[in-house]
Structures are given as structure tokens and as C-alpha cells.
Amino acid sequence: MEVIQAELLDPSFVEEVKNTPGGEPITKCFACGTCSVSCPVREFDEEFNPRKIIHMVLLGMRDRVLNSEFVWLCSGCVSCQERCPQDVTITELMMALKNIAVKHGIVHKAFELQAGEIYKFGRLFEVGDLNKRREKINLPSILEDPKPIREILDDFGVGEIARRVIEQD
């Protein structure tokens, strides 16, 4: 890890995290490391370490955290959260960090692409010709109506992200 430069630390980051749903209990962390030993991603990837990420947030390392790829590396398995002795909702905290990154205009390509698909089809995958295949094995047709989903995504500013990637197509 690089040397921490105090002038780059931003104490308002912890406040922002605490004010985002799922991030509230972060200051209860006493750095025991249970989350990191429980984490299946950590098992294979040194760069992803929930205890360390929490510590970085507590120190106020806003830019380093939000611009990292590791913010997006949580698989959401909830193993850490179930075991944390301090009831830090770690999985929800990881979700909160992603939400904060998005708020500041940082979105991982993979999530942009998913948002694009959902915006186009109202689901992650296009139905299209699949209804014919479904019919053949006696499964009912499914309806593809993305309109309400587009409205919801637009309402929360996610539509913008989705449209950006659709236009690049």
C-alpha cells in the first residue's frame, strides 16, 4: 500500500457513507478481520479486502476508494455480514459505496451495460424470438414492455447511464 498523504484525506467521506442506507454502522467496525477471512473473493484476489476497504473509508480516502475497481468486486454473497461481531452491514455497505460512486459519476462498464439492457427490454435479456422457442415447449409467451422501467430509471438518473451506453452501440 502506498504511503497515506494526510492532506488527501476527506473526513466528509465517512459522513456521506453513514448517511447512505447500509453505510450507517460503519463506525462500529473494530477491525477484527472476520469479514476478510469469510470473503470468497478475497480468497482469490488480494486486491479485494473488505476490512481494508472499511478502514480506508474511515480514514477518509475518498478518491482512492471511489476510483478503485475493488468497489465493484463484491459478489454480494453476504457471508461477511452474517458473521460480523459488530453488526456492520458490510454487504449493504459495499452496495452503498457503489451508489456513492455512481452519484459522483463513476460507473463500472459492466453495470452500465446491464443498465442499458434493462432500459432497452425491461429485463436483463431480450425476449424477441425466444417466445417461439418457449411456445414449442409449451411455455407461455412473455411480455416485453420496457416503458415503465424506463420511466423509473429516468426518474432516478439511472436512465442517463443506460442511454449513454445504448448510444455508444
Add this chain to the structure above:
Amino acid sequence: MKFALFLGCTVPTRGLNYELSARNVAEKLGIELVDILEFTCCGFPIRSLNQDAGFLMAARNLAMAEKQGLNVVTLCSACTETLQEANYHFIHNPGTLDDTNQKLVKYNLEYKGTVIVKHFARMLHEDYGIDNIKEKVVRPLEEIQVAAHYGCHYTKPTKIYDNYDDPENPHSLDELIEVTGAKSLFYREKDKCCGGAILGIREIDALHMSKAKLDAVIEAKADALISICPFCSVMYEGNQKRIEKEFEVTYKLPILYYPQLLGLALGIEPIDLGFKLNRIKAKALLEKLESEPEPVT
């Protein structure tokens, strides 16, 4: 017994064998599944970008079920988690349901928060009941042994599922397997996640995660891995060839959806359980079951 069937995005497009087997199993057991055409994506991937948008998508789906007076069963563990997480969120954050309802007005919907969301497997285990399933088993699958994959969101977070099953030592899927007559094996890595959610972020990590489980299941000499989530199957089945290539290993391990296994025990033909659609053919497993069991003398 009657439920709205929430298909989500992945099952009706990538998991037709899962959907077909679940519907046929339900019919055989006398469980009525109602389709609500207007259901959309549950909101799961959107939550990472904006939680409130994700919860509103979930609420809209739930409101449509509520309007018809139906509780929801789902086939995808991530859908189950997202919909139930929304329920939990509305209960524990006063005011959020009101905000949500203001946004639902334009769809002529209102959500009161009454819909119970359960995974299909949990519904079988908890509502239909193991004993009742047992009565319907006509072809016990005594010749085979399989490995249960619970995945993450079927049991976790425990707080949203009223501690239904213990993630450290889960038993419900094992019981559902054993009632078919098949042996449910204990294996290393049983509690591990497939890594599917980060496949698009750092592929190699996800492949490593799935490999760990495939190794353990092969070591335990399972005839198949039993999945209850289309995402898990995408990793273990859809990406099995990739993993074999990447790490120079051979598995050829069939990945079955639980209703496919149960369906066999209920006497439903493999074709009606979508076995043809499995990418890794369960030929050896089906052959083991082809000969009638030896009569006990």
C-alpha cells in the same frame, strides 16, 4: 395452494429447463402458479447503481401480485432476495413505502407491503412440506448421489428471511433432495458462492470461485450438482467448459435444477423436465436410473 410465479429475466430466457421442470412439478403436486405478464426485472442489478430505483422496481412487481391477492414464489435466488429485501426496507425505514406509493400512482398501483416472497424451494419445504412430497414420490432415486448448492441469497441475509435456514449449516435443500431418495452428499466448499456477480468485473476471480466448488463436488463423487438459481447454473454449467480450458481440468459435471431432480422422483419424463436443454448432459445419471430398482427379496 396458489402463488404468483415471478420469473425475472434470466429464467425465462436462459433457464427454460428450470422453468419447465418447476411448472410441471408444481402441476403434479397440485400447486397453482399464476403468471403475471407485466412483471419485469426485479431490480437487482439496478440496486448497485441506485438503491431507491431498484426498490421501486421491486415494489412495482410486488404491487401487481398484491392487487391479485397473491403471494409470490420465485425461481431465482437473486430475485427472491431483492423482492424480500424491498419488503424489509419498507418495514424498517418508515416513510419509504409512502414515497414509493406516490411514484406507483401513475401505474395505477399501490403497495401495502403484504406480499410474502418465497423461493420455490422454500415454498416446497415450508408450505407444501417434505411429508407431502414423500407421498407423491413414485420413483425413489436411490441409485444416485448429488451435491446441494444453496448459493448465497436463498438463505442470506438471514434477517430478511426470518432466519428460515442456517447459512452456516443449511439443511432445507438437503432434505428436499433426500426426499427424492437420492443421497445428498456433504462436500468441502458447500457454503461457497459461485462468483457470478463479478463475472463482468474480473472474470478470472469468478472462474476461480466456481472452480473451487466444482473441484470439491467432483472429489465427493457426485452424479450432479443441484442448483436452485439460474445465475449459479450459468457459472457452474454455462462456464464449466471455460473453467476446464482455463485451468486444464475435466469435470463434465451435470448441473441440474432441483425441480428436474424432484420431477424424476415424481415420475415425470426427462423430456418434460427439460433434460434436453441441459448443456452438460446428465446421460450417465439417467442411465443409472433406467433399470428398475432390484426388488428386495
